[in-house]
Amino acid sequence: xxxxxxxxxxxxxxxxxxxxxxxxxxxxxxxxxxxxxxxxxxxxxxxxxxxxxxxxxxxxxxxxxxxxxxxxxxxxxxxxxxxxxxxxxxxxxxxxxxxxxxxxxxxxxxxxxxxxxxxxxxxxxxxxxxxxxxxxxxxxxxxxxxxxxxxxxxxxxxxxxxxxxxxxxxxxxxxxxxxxxxxxxxxxxxxxxxxxxxxxxxxxxxxxxxxxxxxxxxxxxxxxxxxxxxxxxxxxxxxxxxxxxxxxxxxxxxxxxxxxxxxxxxxxxxxxxxxxxxxxxxxxxxxxxxxxxxxx
Amino acid sequence: xxxxxxxxxxxxxxxxxxxxxxxxxxxxxxxxxxxxxxxxxxxxxxxxxxxxxxxxxxxxxxxxxxxxxxxxxxxxxxxxxxxxxxxxxxxxxxxxxxxxxxxxxxxxxxxxxxxxxxxxxxxxxxxxxxxxxxxxxxxxxxxxxxxxxxxxxxxxxxxxxxxxxxxxxxxxxxxxxxxxxxxxxxxxxxxxxxxxxxxxxxxxxxxxxxxxxxxxxxxxxxxxxxxxxxxxxxxxxxxxxxxxxxxxxxxxxxxxxxxxxxxxxxxxxxxxxxxxxxxxxxxxxxxxxxxxxxxxxxxxxxxxxxx
Numbered sequence: 311x312x313x314x315x316x317x318x319x320x321x322x323x324x325x326x327x328x329x330x331x332x333x334x335x336x337x338x339x340x341x342x343x344x345x346x347x348x349x350x351x352x353x354x355x356x357x358x359x360x361x362x363x364x365x366x367x368x369x370x371x372x373x374x375x376x377x378x379x380x381x382x383x384x385x386x387x388x389x390x391x392x393x394x395x396x397x398x399x400x401x402x403x404x405x406x407x408x409x410x411x412x413x414x415x416x417x418x419x420x421x422x423x424x425x426x427x428x429x430x431x432x433x434x435x436x437x438x439x440x441x442x443x444x445x446x447x448x449x450x451x452x453x454x455x456x457x458x459x460x461x462x463x464x465x466x467x468x469x470x471x472x473x474x475x476x477x478x479x480x481x482x483x484x485x486x487x488x489x490x491x492x493x494x495x496x497x498x499x500x501x502x503x504x505x506x507x508x509x510x511x512x513x514x515x516x517x518x519x520x521x522x523x524x525x526x527x528x529x530x531x532x533x534x535x536x537x538x539x540x541x542x543x544x545x546x547x548x549x550x551x552x553x554x555x556x557x558x559x560x561x562x563x564x565x566x567x568x569x570x571x572x573x574x575x576x577x578x579x580x581x582x583x584x585x586x587x588x589x590x591x592x593x594x595x596x597x598x599x600x601x602x603x604x605x606x
Numbered sequence: 607x608x609x610x611x612x613x614x615x616x617x618x619x620x621x622x623x624x625x626x627x628x629x630x631x632x633x634x635x636x637x638x639x640x641x642x643x644x645x646x647x648x649x650x651x652x653x654x655x656x657x658x659x660x661x662x663x664x665x666x667x668x669x670x671x672x673x674x675x676x677x678x679x680x681x682x683x684x685x686x687x688x689x690x691x692x693x694x695x696x697x698x699x700x701x702x703x704x705x706x707x708x709x710x711x712x713x714x715x716x717x718x719x720x721x722x723x724x725x726x727x728x729x730x731x732x733x734x735x736x737x738x739x740x741x742x743x744x745x746x747x748x749x750x751x752x753x754x755x756x757x758x759x760x761x762x763x764x765x766x767x768x769x770x771x772x773x774x775x776x777x778x779x780x781x782x783x784x785x786x787x788x789x790x791x792x793x794x795x796x797x798x799x800x801x802x803x804x805x806x807x808x809x810x811x812x813x814x815x816x817x818x819x820x821x822x823x824x825x826x827x828x829x830x831x832x833x834x835x836x837x838x839x840x841x842x843x844x845x846x847x848x849x850x851x852x853x854x855x856x857x858x859x860x861x862x863x864x865x866x867x868x869x870x871x872x873x874x875x876x877x878x879x880x881x882x883x884x885x886x887x888x889x890x891x892x893x894x895x896x897x898x899x900x901x902x903x904x905x906x907x908x909x910x911x912x913x
Contacts, residue, residue, distance in 0.1 A: 312709065315705070315708050315709050316709075319694070319697075319701075319705045322696075322697065322701075323694050323696050323697060326696040327696070392691060392692035393688055393689075393690050393691030393692060394691050394692055394693060394694070395658070396653075396656060396658060396686060396688035396691065397686065397688060397691060397693075397746060397749060397750075398709075399656050399657070399658060399681060399686070400656065400681065400684060400685055400686030400688070400749075400750060400759070401681075401705075401706055401709040401710055401749065401752070401753075402678075402681040402682050402709055402710055402753070403681070403709065404677060404678060404681070602660075604653075604658075604659035604660060605653075605658045605659060606649075606650075606653050606658060606659050
């Protein structure tokens with residue numbers, strides 16, 4: 311199994327990266343500080359839902375993308391620029407072996423890092439939460455791992471498509487910035503172009519689909535449903551680009567804003583499909599592009 | 607079947623032609639020197655053979671397999687030492703060789719390979735981030751040899767190596783050749799190529815300007831060995847008619863007789879003496895490869911040895 315050989319070798323190298331573990335340590339520290347700060351917040355009850363809401367924001371919108379991109383963006387372009395890709399080819403590996411092997415190994419690394427973060431969070435939750443729901447935490451963990459793998463996959467794809475490490479980093483960070491900062495105003499802009507005004511509280515269903523094609527938004531919406539609370543994104547665009555009131559944040563839940571039964575594309579499971587598509591489509595494009603590219 | 611065969615192999619980047627219609631045949635079992643200055647298109651050729659880049663025109667086969675459509679078959683049978691590479695810094699040298707053996711399903715032995723390229727067991731235990739350029743070069747050679755390739759492609763293999771390293775590398779090339787491996791030896795250094803190669807191709811600005819043995823190239827280019835005689839008088843006619851003599855001229859009072867056949871030397875001396883001229887001293891001037899190279903790469907194929 312050539313793919314397994316290359317994946318195992320790559321995994322050994324990446325796991326030894328001090329930079330990745332340093333950033334991981336920094337984020338864990340940050341998580342700890344925020345967790346303890348919220349625990350010492352006096353009278354309010356600390357629930358699993360509350361903690362998940364807190365970490366879904368910081369973790370999913372900042373920590374997971376940053377580490378995911380760091381782990382993935384050098385995967386292929388690094389070998390290409392250093393010249394070691396020629397050695398891999400000489401050892402019998404094909405372009406497909408390299409892309410698949412690297413995707414596997416880098417996914418493994420981000421899974422390890424995410425599980426480590428989740429374990430830290432689990433320990434904190436057990437200690438500081440007044441009640442703890444393991445089932446809910448497991449669901450949250452699974453979705454968070456999927457999101458983390460997605461960011462790494464996008465970075466690996468960028469690494470296969472571009473010819474220099476800076477372009478790979480730029481493309482991967484660009485995708486993240488698009489998701490975290492610009493997607494929502496773009497979606498609202500499209501609504502404005504079609505409908506003639508900014509989306510209102512009861513916006514059309516296609517608009518909600520458009521916003522949740524952003525994997526971070528999809529993730530937030532699912533976490534919102536599971537924890538029965540509105541989970542904010544890093545930037546509260548909803549109050550800027552939509553004509554809504556945010557006095558009661560939970561009124562912004564999708565289930566509140568869409569009357570009647572949700573269409574399938576606004577359901578929980580479809581959010582998972584969207585995130586998986588954000589793995590599959592970039593990798594498919596990367597595979598197509600990498601198989602055709604001159605690699606010097 | 608040829609080890610390497612290219613037909614009109616061409617690579618263009620926009621308006622720049624990196625390789626222009628290369629027709630090359632490297633026979634199985636030979637050590638082929640691929641000579642050219644930096645930027646002549648040597649690495650472009652190797653990259654095309656490796657399917658690292660795609661040709662603008664033409665095609666190539668390695669051991670009968672098309673390099674583009676039968677990449678798996680090709681890559682299973684070659685070993686490559688590329689020019690200018692980094693290895694995986696956090697892994698040990700030993701792990702690199704283990705990986706190469708795993709990848710090539712080679713039954714070879716890690717320690718044997720490491721020893722063969724002249725790395726010591728303590729070197730092999732260190733991580734490659736601590737390696738010098740020469741050590742990396744040796745390690746990559748060990749990786750190239752893993753899996754006993756039928757064709758060994760070496761791109762500037764002596765770069766970064768000290769004289770010991772170069773000697774070891776040449777010994778390896780000779781050992782491999784003796785075992786039947788074809789070696790494609792790309793270099794801009796003539797003495798490296800001349801030391802190990804059976805035949806040489808000269809590449810200049812993307813064009814293959816000559817292919818022959820070193821001796822054949824020399825005589826074809828008129829760059830031959832010369833007998834330089836210090837004489838006390840003019841030499842009568844007839845020298846040029848001698849077998850093996852290609853050129854006669856006088857330079858700074860020295861008589862210089864170019865020959866293609868080494869056995870012509872004695873006859874030359876006899877002839878001069880027979881003419882009643884006293885030979886005070888004589889030396890042999892061997893054609894330098896630099897001169898040979900100049901002749902081909904300047905497109906001046908009729909040039910001779912300059913004094």
